[in-house]
Amino acid sequence: MIDPYVILDLLLGLAVVALAAAVLTVRDLFAAIVLFIVFGLLSALAWVRLAAPDVALAEAAIGTGLTGALLLKTLHHLRYVTGSLDRQAALSVTPVQPVPMAVIWVNAAFCGLVTLGLAAAFLGAPRNGPGFDALVAEAMPASGVEHPVTAVLLNFRAYDTLMEVVVLLAAVIAVWQIERGLSEAPAPALGEVWAGFARLVLPAIVVIGTYLLWVGAEAPGGAFQGGAVLAAVGLLLLLSRLYVPRPAHRGVARLGFVLGTGAFAAVALLVAGGGRVAFEYPLEHAKTLILLIEGVVTISIAITLAALFHGREPVALSASETRHDA
Amino acid sequence: MQSDPMTLTLFAPLFGAILAFLFPRAARALGLVAVLVTGGAVVWLARAVLAEGAVTLALGGWAPPLGISLRADGLSVAMLAMTAAVGLLVSLGALDALRDARQTRYFWPLWLLLLTGMNGVYLSTDIFNLYVMIEVIALAAVGLTVLSGTRAALRAGLEYMYASILGALLFLMGVGFVYLQLGRLDFAGLITAEPSGALSAALALMVVGLALKTALFPLHFWLPAAHANATAPASALLSGLVVKAALYIFLRLTTYMPLPDEVLVTLIGTLGAGAVIWGGIQALRAERLKLLVAWSTVVQIGLIFIAFARAGQVGLTESWKAAALLILAHGVAKAAMFLAAGRIKDEVGHDTIRELDKSAIRPTLAQFTFALAAISLIGLPPSLGFIGKWSLMEGAMAAGYWHWVGVTMIGTLLSVAYFSRVLAGFLRFDRVRAPLGEHQGWALADVAPLTLAVSAIGLGLLAAPILSFIELGYPFGAMP
Secondary structure (H helix, E strand, O other): OOOHHHHHHHHHHHHHHHHHHHHHHOOEHHHHHHHHHHHHHHHHHHHHHOOOHHHHHHHHHHHHHHHHHHHHHHHHHHHHHHOOOOOOOOOEOOOOOOOOHHHHHHHHHHHHHHHHHHHHHHHHOOOOOOOOHHHHHHHHHHOOOOOHHHHHHHHHOHHHHHHHHHHHHHHHHHHHHOOOOOOOOOOOOOOHHHHHHHHHHHHHHHHHHHHHHHHOOOOOOOHHHHHHHHHHHHHHHHHOOOOOOOHHHHHHHHHHHHHHHHHHHHHHHHOOEOOEOOOOOOHHHHHHHHHHHHHHHHHHHHHHHHHHHHOOOOOOOOHHHHHHHO | OOOOHHHHHHHHHHHHHHHHHHOHHHHHHHHHHHHHHHHHHHHHHHHHHHHHOOEEEEHHHOOOOOOOEEEEOHHHHHHHHHHHHHHHHHHHHHHHHOOOHHHHHHHHHHHHHHHHHHHHHHHOOEHHHHHHHHHHHHHHHHHHHHHHOOHHHHHHHHHHHHHHHHHHHHHHHHHHHHHHHHOOOEHHHHHOOOOOHHHHHHHHHHHHHHHHHHOOOOOOOOHHHHHHHOOHHHHHHHHHHHHHHHHHHHHHHHHHOOOOOHHHHHHHHHHHHHHHHHHHHHHHHOOEHHHHHHHHHHHHHHHHHHHHHOOOOOOHHHHHHHHHHHHHHHHHHHHHHHHHHHHHHHHHOOOEHHHHHHOOOOOHHHHHHHHHHHHHHHOOOOOHHHHHHHHHHHHHHHHOOHHHHHHHHHHHHHHHHHHHHHHHHHHOOOOOOOOHHHHOOOOHHHHHHHHHHHHHHHHHHHHHHHHHHHOOOOOOOOOO
16 A cells, blocks of 8 residues: 555655746746746645745745745736736747757756756765754753754854845845836736735734744744745735835835844844853843844844835835826 | 954944945945944954964854854955955945945945955855855845946846856755755865765855856856946946955865865866956957956956966865965956046046047046056066966966966966057047146046055065965865
């Protein structure tokens, strides 16, 4: 009798590969995005099967949910720019010059060889080889939290995590400084169902996001996952135009972006002293400090991701745009 | 609060970036203070390394492999010092070069985040941490690339971002293979490792990723447009400093990983030779001054890889020093040259090489700076570029690898040829008649590039102390 999980795993693996191939081959951009989102959801399932629930949550929230929203927003903008907003026709990509078949085959052969080489190297590596597991288990009592992933991310290797938050800060600054020279695409018309949906779903998102953050200390979850879920609140507010970013809000937004990085770095520095180095939390306060950092970082991540979705610095509208708006 | 120079080197630019972003009106002052404090921290660190050799700090009190430790030795400090000094002078140059309020507002936070990332790379001893740092660098650098806001810059920035992210992903895959084999990510674990298939795959992936990030021929396609279309201070930072971070990681990995074999070393040298010749030809054909300077970066990167490969696998124990010298020389000289090119473009109003001698305005000081920087990049004595090229060729001759000497000679001739195209234009005073006063075109803004160019020449006289400094606490292939 075959273990049913083996069949599930096989199907999951095949589906992920098939979806990846479909994303690459389909020409209609909308279809490609939808396939990509499905691909992400199945990947998240695959992470669950690989016993990595933290990665699964991140993949579902950031890799699929938020990235999917960003892609759809970009498609909307592309349709607006190309003037195909009101047409039903699919917006598709056709290469200006078709790539010669010979080039495609040479590329395929080269990439295939590289993949084979990497597969051989992978198979030659030790199974269940050494890892951090033993070290982490040994150091857990001194970490202040109960979930090993949180201990690694916020204590043992907190420096890496701080710099990952810095990456997000750099991203939002880079996006804000791009001067588009193009007006924003009008928000899509939202039907009747929308308002009811938002009313139902908004409180649920807030609860789920906060829960993910809180539970991170002892179970899978944490700042990045919680932040991404909370960012969905921002997305809904932006989409429904319940909140419209104004130039006057820029100061608060900037504060929101840097809050996580600033607080994290400040805590890391301030705990140093009395023989301790940077990032070395005193054990009796470790849990409080880690929760404080996670809480602030979550807020920052949520605001930053929502701002990335908005995609531009809210600057004063020019006269023509103001008229259009009114 | 206990202070430590390495922590300060990382946190000063980080807090500077945060404050400069929060208070855009004070961005210049805050940014300059942050760069100055960072410079002070590097001097402090240099004194510590001079006094006691390499210094280490286990962050959070968690020793590797579980935690991450910072480590500074002679080579790290040399890179940090080059970054801080060039960064300070480019910052001063930026005070004048960036007139647009929007550009000033965003230049400082992006540049300080970039500085945080680069300092992080030079102090890192952990390959996953290196991956995170190159991501910080990549996003800040892309932001700086598109700062000028032109359509060409946006297009080039997008291409740069694709290349950069692909490079980082390849690097990350390599990191995965290292973890698979060794179960740890710190340098000490790499040094004690036995050669294996997974580690070879890891090294291959990471080297290709880094080659993409540092624009080694034939993966240089993104560099010329990105560096040529950025604003002058951004170009100086991108060309002088940013590509060096990936080069530095390359040097560290190849000394700590199980030694690369002869074929790989030869392949790397060959790609370097391709860069020197192809980049030289493209620089000869370039129509715009900044594009020529950008192609010269491709050439110099190639030269650094030739220096690495100059004496084959057995020579690697010494070759890294020649490569390090060329890295430092190029950092200083190229920053000077891009700033000078920006000044010339500002004064004359365009940077078409063919038309440079047809303008009544002659930014003489900027032209002089450009020429001095060219002297170091061509490799004329007594510049630091000369010392670097000399030690490249000396090592190649001693090992009997005459082909590397030949390629370097060809590269030098090509560089004389393409820089002469520009210098000849500077020297033709007879083409335009104008009242005497109008020939002037120099300003306080020329001070920063001129200082850089003079340093590029003058540092050649200090080559011996520099060489003995970069060896401090950095025995090849072993962790002390």
